[in-house]
Amino acid sequence: MKYVTKTAFAMLVCLLFAFSVNNEAEASGAVYFKVVKEELPFYSNETGKLEQKGTLLKDMVLKAERSYGANWYEIKVGGQMRYVAKYGTVVSTSGPSFTQGKTASKVALNVEASVLENVNGKLVPVGRLAKGEQVESASLPSANWFVISFAGKKGYIYKTNVTSLPMPRDVVNPYQNYSYEQMVKDIQTLKMIYPDLIDYKTIGRSVDGRDIYAVKIGKGKVEMTGNGSHHAREHITTNLVMEMLDQYALAYHNNTNISSYSVRKQLNAVTMWFVPMVNPDGVTLVQKGHRSAKNPSYVVKLNNGSTNFNAWKANIRGVDLNRQYPANWANIVGDPGRPGPRNYKGPSAFSEPETQAMRDFTRSHRFESEFAFHSSGQILYWHYKQTGALLSESIMLAKKISRMTGYQMVPAKSNPSGGGYTDWFIEEFKRPGFTPEVSPYVGDRPVPISNFNDIWRQNKAIMLMVADHVS
Structure with missing residues (x-):
């Protein structure tokens, strides 16, 4: 050089x-x-x-x-x-x-x-x-x-x-039950096609030993981050995050826009880090059943003897990863007090290797904003005890995201429950954080793939919009 x-x-x-x-x-x-x-x-x-x-x-x-x-x-x-x-x-x-x-x-x-x-x-x-x-x-x-x-x-x-x-091309097929193995393959392919734009690293391992990947796209000094699949049954969010990586890279190469945003301009100013699948064991359990776990009988026991894991949110040992962060962790409501398919906050904050990986990864960067994608409900969480200039900035960005997606902003509460990644990010780093719940509400099950077109249309440009603000 x-x-x-x-x-x-x-x-x-x-x-x-x-x-x-x-x-x-x-x-x-x-x-x-x-x-x-x-x-x-x-x-x-x-x-x-x-x-x-x-x-x-x-x-x-x-x-x-x-x-x-x-x-x-x-x-x-x-x-x-x-x-x-x-x-x-x-x-x-x-x-x-x-x-x-x-x-x-x-x-x-x-x-x-x-x-x-x-x-x-x-x-x-x-x-x-x-x-x-x-x-x-x-x-x-x-x-x-x-x-x-x-x-x-x-x-x-x-x-x-x-x-x-390899020639730039569409890599990710988001119209499928998108597995951990497919994600790893696609990450490696994207890095091979766009070596100067995309890179990746493993930031930790899950309970069952699966690598947790963080993928970087962009060339800017300013950094922001997004993640998917904290909750196992919400794996449609991995589809979304991986499609963002795929389409942003292709648009950068072709120097084209997504919505009204020049992707090349944004990614020359900002670097985005994505963790597409925070909970790979849980996602695999929902998609492939109890035999995908290292201890199949244990997860069946946690699931009240059922081999139907469609409603499962937790990691492989029954801890809800989005109740694992230390923002008001001691006072989280609705905790069942024992491992299970949902809501158990664990024996202590950051007790799980997946949340430890997210903690260490987040602390090793200076992210100006973050997105934690969840499903379902078409609502937007954006508030956790912000005050002053941070509150004003968060409200402004949340209103823009709400207009872009059509998702309703969840009203600010004086005493929110806490425990989530976005809650912790806002509290510890004093920067805007957002949790969009993608898709119309579908109940305690994975979002159907047929909903993806609308999910993509609503969410494809929101990180570019916030990148335009933080840069």
């Missing part, structure tokens, strides 16, 4: 300033230029910081997609917009016109590599690409070459210098 220094530092300031004030009106259409320096760097500016992605070579006549004021050209390299300083160029009256159509394949440079042009049957270098640069092609690779657009020229790269990447 190379950054701009000395004389080019002044140009970095110019570019960042120009981009910060939205100078679209100053940007003209396609122009041609000739490189007059021996080597002229070009840069990405995806996160507000110039990062060198390659070089243009002297005497090459190239095409700029647009001219930005007095200092910069925007060029297209392998489907990516890059920026080159005008100081190393002179204007040309004409130039190359090769354009890249629909992307056929995508690669990453595994070394710094030359880009070559075919001039009367002879391959001539026109520039270089930095190691790690990702480019796309409109044609399938030949036996020896990968072909890209390179500032208007048809550029060739030796195939030995690149590694094939």
Whole structure:
């Protein structure tokens, strides 16, 4: 990774300033230029910081997609917009016109590599690409070459210098009984397709030893978080969280909007961390039955002898994870006093490995806001003893979320029960937290998959909306 220094530092300031004030009106259409320096760097500016992605070579006549004021050209390299300083160029009256159509394949440079042009049957270098640069092609690779657009020229790269990447695509199918195993597979696939945008880690293990995953998407310094499936029967929330990851990544790649929000803009400013399935043992128990547990007879006993676990909310040893957090934990009402399918708060706050994982994960970041998705009822919990500026901010955001989703805000209570993740987040970190109950109320059972279309329509942009606020 190379950054701009000395004389080019002044140009970095110019570019960042120009981009910060939205100078679209100053940007003209396609122009041609000739490189007059021996080597002229070009840069990405995806996160507000110039990062060198390659070089243009002297005497090459190239095409700029647009001219930005007095200092910069925007060029297209392998489907990516890059920026080159005008100081190393002179204007040309004409130039190359090769354009890249629909992307056929995508690669990453595994070394710094030359880009070559075919001039009367002879391959001539026109520039270089930095190691790690990702480019796309409109044609399938030949036996020896990968072909890209390179500032208007048809550029060739030796195939030995690149590694094939999977093409961006829909990965998550939310219209299914979405299992823990499918979630893990999809997380790994998303990381493989979007290595510069998505990452993941395990933050702990469940009672039965399943890894609990946290998935990161975005490039911003500001962080926010969301989670699903604290409650076992509410696993439709994992579908929602995973579809957010999938669709946000695809929209970022394609530079498209979700609702009215530019996903690329939001994810360049904010990093979102999702824990899609806080309670993997409980979800698996509901979906696959008692034989999925390490101690099948124990969970049947906790379930009053029944092998029907549709109403089960707790983790695998009968503790309700969303009553495990220390916000007024001692005074939680409705606790049955013993393990079972629902409502048992456990022997102490944070007694369970799943909530310990959430505690440690949350404390290791500075999240500006959080969402804990639950089902069902189409209501929005947003209040836990906030006062002052935090109360005003929470009310403002809750009203926006309510308008976007159609979910009714639960009235603020002077003495809420507590014990939930959102309660604890608000109390400990003094920042806004929200618990949307997705889907119309369906009773003590999982939400039908047929409800997902409406759930997605209502909730797909709420994290983007709050990201726009916290950034």
